[in-house]
Amino acid sequence: xxxxxxxxxxxxxxxxxxxxxxxxxxxxxxxxxxxxxxxxxxxxxxxxxxxxxxxxxxxxxxxxxxxxxxxxxxxxx
Numbered sequence: 001x002x003x004x005x006x007x008x009x010x011x012x013x014x015x016x017x018x019x020x021x022x023x024x025x026x027x028x029x030x031x032x033x034x035x036x037x038x039x040x041x042x043x044x045x046x047x048x049x050x051x052x053x054x055x056x057x058x059x060x061x062x063x064x065x066x067x068x069x070x071x072x073x074x075x076x077x
Contacts, residue, residue: 028067029075032057045073 029047032038037053040046047067049057058064 024063025067025072026075028064029072031061032064032067040075042076045071045075 032047032049033040035057038047038049038057041048046069054064054068058068
């Protein structure tokens with residue numbers, strides 16, 4: 001990166017952090033879609049479920065909060 005874009009200020013840890021976040025997000029989405037009550041809405045590019053399903057799941061798996069009402073347009077890719 002430094003050779004091609006010396007003034008960008010992008011370091012290796014920046015890239016590693018983005019990859020780590022992407023992997024965590026994909027894991028959460030796949031985990032949600034494996035559960036009953038959760039579905040993928042292709043028109044909105046997001047995981048959808050009834051309010052009570054979300055509430056019950058977030059009680060057990062707190063990280064799932066970050067996937068609620070968030071669009072993931074590149075997930076299918």
